[in-house]
Amino acid sequence: MEGLSAVELEGVSVGYDSFPVLEGVSMAVPHPSVAVVMGPNGSGKTTLLRTLLGLLRPMEGRVRVLGLDPSEDRIEVRRMVGYVPQRESISAEIPLRVMDVVLMGRLARRRPPRRVTPEDVEAAERALEEVGLPDLGDAVFNELSGGQRQRVLLARALASDPKLLLLDEPLSATDAASRDVIAGTIARKRGEGVSSIIVTHDVNPLAEVTDYLALLSGGRLVAFGRVAEVLTPPNLSTVYGGRVRIFREGGLCFAIVGDRHG
Amino acid sequence: MLDQVARAALAAAMVSVSSAFVGPGVVYRGLSFMVSGVAHAALAGAALAMLASTLTPLSLDPAVGAVAAGIAVAALVSWAGGGEGRAEEMETAVGVTFAGAMSLAVLTFYVIPSERIPEVWGYLLGDILLLSPLDLIVLSLTTAACAVGSAAFYREFLYVTFDPEGAEAHGMRPRVYQWVHLSLTALAVAGMTKAVGAIMVYALVVAPAAAAARLSRGVKGTILLTFALAALASAAGMLVGFWADVSPSAAAGLAASLMYVASVRAAGGRG
Numbered sequence: 001m002e003g004l005s006a007v008e009l010e011g012v013s014v015g016y017d018s019f020p021v022l023e024g025v026s027m028a029v030p031h032p033s034v035a036v037v038m039g040p041n042g043s044g045k046t047t048l049l050r051t052l053l054g055l056l057r058p059m060e061g062r063v064r065v066l067g068l069d070p071s072e073d074r075i076e077v078r079r080m081v082g083y084v085p086q087r088e089s090i091s092a093e094i095p096l097r098v099m100d101v102v103l104m105g106r107l108a109r110r111r112p113p114r115r116v117t118p119e120d121v122e123a124a125e126r127a128l129e130e131v132g133l134p135d136l137g138d139a140v141f142n143e144l145s146g147g148q149r150q151r152v153l154l155a156r157a158l159a160s161d162p163k164l165l166l167l168d169e170p171l172s173a174t175d176a177a178s179r180d181v182i183a184g185t186i187a188r189k190r191g192e193g194v195s196s197i198i199v200t201h202d203v204n205p206l207a208e209v210t211d212y213l214a215l216l217s218g219g220r221l222v223a224f225g226r227v228a229e230v231l232t233p234p235n236l237s238t239v240y241g242g243r244v245r246i247f248r249e250g251g252l253c254f255a256i257v258g259d260r261h262g
Numbered sequence: 263m264l265d266q267v268a269r270a271a272l273a274a275a276m277v278s279v280s281s282a283f284v285g286p287g288v289v290y291r292g293l294s295f296m297v298s299g300v301a302h303a304a305l306a307g308a309a310l311a312m313l314a315s316t317l318t319p320l321s322l323d324p325a326v327g328a329v330a331a332g333i334a335v336a337a338l339v340s341w342a343g344g345g346e347g348r349a350e351e352m353e354t355a356v357g358v359t360f361a362g363a364m365s366l367a368v369l370t371f372y373v374i375p376s377e378r379i380p381e382v383w384g385y386l387l388g389d390i391l392l393l394s395p396l397d398l399i400v401l402s403l404t405t406a407a408c409a410v411g412s413a414a415f416y417r418e419f420l421y422v423t424f425d426p427e428g429a430e431a432h433g434m435r436p437r438v439y440q441w442v443h444l445s446l447t448a449l450a451v452a453g454m455t456k457a458v459g460a461i462m463v464y465a466l467v468v469a470p471a472a473a474a475a476r477l478s479r480g481v482k483g484t485i486l487l488t489f490a491l492a493a494l495a496s497a498a499g500m501l502v503g504f505w506a507d508v509s510p511s512a513a514a515g516l517a518a519s520l521m522y523v524a525s526v527r528a529a530g531g532r533g
């Protein structure tokens with residue numbers, strides 16, 4: 001699929017109740033590649049992912065996800081996209097089995113009755129293996145550690161063989177080992193032709209897998225491009241104020257950002 | 263007499279089935295107060311049905327008014343919660359309904375014939391021994407609807423409760439399932455209000471489910487244990503009720519509450 005963009009935005013403004021949160025955002029992420037979206041709390045990162053999923057309709061501009069309009073071709077787009085929502089939106093009360101969480105990635109896409117087939121179970125087991133948790137199917141999701149939960153949610157996103165992953169802070173509450181697994185999985189998937197758009201407050205664990213970086217501040221796209229071009233002191237101080245330092249090592253860039261959460 | 267006991271036992275069994283399907287759902291959603299809201303709305307609905315029968319040539323059975331009011335509350339709560347099912351806003355809607363329903367019920371007392379007022383209070387305290395055949399039919403239908411609906415949409419209800427945004431992103435319609443889930447919940451609660459009483463419904467639905475959620479892992483285990491605890495509490499309530507000649511509902515409510523307290527002790531700091 002030469003020349004196809006994973007996602008493409010042209011002058012996109014979106015908001016809630018006609019109050020704009022993102023304004024005039026334009027960017028194109030080639031397919032397959034890995035793009036990271038950074039920005040302070042409330043800068044519109046989650047809103048951007050919701051727009052790509054077609055959960056929010058842009059007030060202005062044009063959105064394309066793998067060549068399709070997510071608010072028109074909702075079903076086709078959602079069939080190709082795997083999503084990991086931000087931690088806060090997931091209930092900690094309900095004792096779902098890990099296997100049922102991963103199966104959700106496949107069953108939610110179907111019409112009722114959503115019966116589990118042997119292929120579903122196989123695909124779910126494969127997805128759990130991909131994130132390094134092959135024996136956890138019978139565990140209870142909300143009894144897992146933060147990093148294990150993120151990996152299970154990544155497995156859920158992978159279970160339906162998506163072409164694009166949209167991950168909202170997949171590294172929050174993870175330790176170094178889980179970060180390595182998540183970064184490794186994203187890189188492996190890119191090798192298999194799957195793009196990822198990843199919202200994070202910390203690019204460093206993803207430095208080796210990131211192709212493109214988008215910086216959001218107050219609903220505007222401050223910079224978008226190759227990591228080394230975007231990760232510059234002027235850009236970072238526009239977004240985060242003076243609290244950022246950048247290190248370069250080999251071909252990679254690392255940033256130490258003052259305001260972090262999760 | 264035996265016939266009356268058999269009817270009461272049948273009603274208790276259906277109440278326990280309803281509890282098993284309703285209780286865990288509201289506990290997981292953090293919406294347990296909705297059970298009380300619906301039960302008090304059911305009381306107001308019964309009063310309104312009597313009002314309509316007094317003022318118009320219609321002859322509406324209070325049980326029908328109770329169920330209709332329950333459904334209305336579900337629609338209101340679901341609407342207040344929006345697509346993400348925000349529990350805080352739903353709880354506010356429940357609280358307002360609760361107070362509004364009781365106010366409405368009291369106002370109807372100025373119009374409906376005074377000999378019917380005790381019947382309205384019957385919904386508050388419940389009497390499993392005084393159910394009419396129509397009450398039993400309504401309870402059977404609401405229980406069956408709740409059981410069949412919950413079984414048919416088991417995964418859907420789990421998924422929209424667990425992660426409404428992820429469910430929608432992956433192609434489900436959380437608003438629809440949330441509304442169906444809350445409607446079945448309201449239907450079941452409205453159906454059991456006359457048997458159990460609006461005050462005690464909370465104890466018989468929420469206490470067993472909260473205890474079961476502490477004691478078992480997994481959702482299916484919680485549903486089964488909720489049924490067992492609700493049935494045990496109902497049976498204990500009826501036995502004590504007969505033996506000591508006190509209200510069976512009150513005794514059952516107390517038994518269920520004690521079970522909850524015991525579960526908190528048994529589970530220790532966990533949960």
Ligand SMILES: Nc1ncnc2c1ncn2[C@@H]1O[C@H](COP(=O)(O)OP(=O)(O)OP(=O)(O)O)[C@@H](O)[C@H]1O
Binds near residue numbers: 021039044045047
């Ligand atoms: N459902 C909503 N209704 C109204 N406004 C919203 C809604 N969700 C987000 N907003 C507003 O949109 C803005 C951007 O929110 P968004 O969640 O996209 O930020 P974010 O960059 O993901 O922040 P965080 O790092 O905290 O996750 C915020 O000002 C927020 O208050």
Ligand SMILES: [Mg+2]
Binds near residue numbers: 045047
């Ligand atoms: Mg966010």
